[in-house]
Amino acid sequence: MIIILMGVSGSGKTTIGHLLADNLGWTFYDGDDYHPSSNVENLKKGIALTDTERWPWLATLRKIIENTITKKEHAIIACSALKQSYREYLAGNCESVRFVYLKGDYDLIRQRVNKRKGHFIDANLLLSQFETLEEPRDAFIIDVSHSPESIVYRIKEAFL
DSSP states (O other), X not given: OEEEEEOSTTSSHHHHHHHHHHHHTOEEEEGGGXXXXXXXXXXXXXXXXXXXXXXXXXXXXXXXXXXXXXXTOXXXXXXXOOSHHHHHHHHTTOTTEEEEEEEOOHHHHHHHHHHOOSOXXXXXXXXXXXXXXXXXXXXXXXXXXXXXXXXXXXXXXXXX
């Protein structure tokens, strides 16, 4: 099984991903680590990515998913996956790919982003992410105001 943790920047994808992967003994992939340097530079400058800029990044993540499936391994992947078309591409026809939408309101997530240190995504991009977000119809939805441990517990309860 592959669980993709999706949501806007600051929703907790990396934090939950590490905790969940450690808890399950699965591999964790942080989607942010796979952005091309040109994407990272734009995000640092507060320039929102276009679909054209996102597709090569998504293709890299899709290859990770395919390799994981081929090896019959399990993984947790943190990826914003803001649009339905991105999620459909990432999942392909594979029934073992599941999405968890880490959902939170703008004010809470803005507070988190403002406190965060060392992340390359400019806090001013948060509004554009909320505007781009197409809330999923086919994901397990969790309110990010709960503790990370509670969120991990609920994900495990839903899928395992």
